[in-house]
Amino acid sequence: MTTRRGLFVAPFGPLADPRVIGDLAAAAEAAGWDGFFLWDHLQYGERVAAIADVWTCCAAVAMRTERLLFGPMVTPLPRRRPQVLARQAASLAVLSGDRFVLGLGLGDDGVGEFSDFGDEPDPKVRGRMLDEGLDVLTALLSGEQVDHGGPHYAARDVRYLPAPHMPIWLAGRFGNKAPLRRAARHDGFFVIGLDGPDDLEDVITRLAEHDPAPGFEVVVDLQPDQDLSDWLDRGASWVLTRIGPFDIDLDEVRRVVDAGP
Incomplete structure (x- = not known):
């Protein structure tokens, strides 16, 4: 299996400018990277x-590239309205010629990203919102008629094209068992918090x-200075290089991007 290489970019500090993100994505494509994925946060501590904004950045990436896969990695669905997210995602897929990847997750309230804005702080409730939201979102993205009424979301006899x-x-x-089970029903699993490549083998075993489905992606991210050799033959289909989140130096970011995978 060929492992694809991508960038996992926090659009923070000097990268908090969609024009800069577009420039970096164009440079990444020229340097041979396969993907360009963006963090989605409203705040990230002091x-x-x-x-x-990740969606504006994604539009910039779509317009500045022709080959790269890209998308939010990941957007917390429990703070989104699935019907709005479906429209945004579909538009980015069309804009990019079907190069858009929709990364979704539970989200983390560690820095008050939910509670500070009056969104749901309880991770168990957010888990139920994520599951229901996925049902609504995937139904809307199917192009079929949708009639859903649940505890968190509604879509009354609508069809999206x-x-x-x-x-x-x-x-x-x-x-965590629930995210793995949830991911296995879709197209890929972005595994956070691996201590080493042996953990990745455990993930592959549990996913099996x-x-x-065939073509299922297993995605990990590493720091720019980490040795890749122990990771590339352990079953990951994507290995991302992390950019950020703290003390980002734009010149150093450009060096990492231009060096290629």
Whole structure:
């Protein structure tokens, strides 16, 4: 299996400008990277002040590239309205010629990203919102008629077009069973918090128990200075290089991007 290489970019600090993100994505494509994925946050603690909107950045990436896969990695569905997210995702898929990957997850309230804005702080409730939201979102993206009424979301006899193809990757922390089961029903699993490549082998084994579809992606991210050799033959289909989140130096970011995978 060929492991594809991508960038996992926090649009913070000097990168909190969609024009800069577009420039970096164009440079990444020229340097041979396969993907360009963006963090989706409203705030990230006291050390980060400037943050760019991920959807505007994704549009910039779509317009500045022709080959790269890209998308939010990941957007917390429980703070989104599935009907709005479906329109945004479909538009980005059309804009990019079906290169858009929709990364979704539970989200983390560690820095008050939910509670500070009156959104749901309880992770168990957010888990139920994520599951229901996925049902609504995927139904809307199918192009079929949707009639849903649930505890968190409604879609009353509606149909969404266009209905372009897009992979859905789910994120979850290593060792948590629910995110792995959830991801196995979709197109990929972005595994957070691996201590080493042996953990990745455990993930691959556990995923196999849930019989994911052919072409299922297993995604990990590493620091720019980490040795890749121990990771590339352990079953990951994507290995991302992390950019950020703290003390980002734009010149250093450009060096990492231009060096290629």
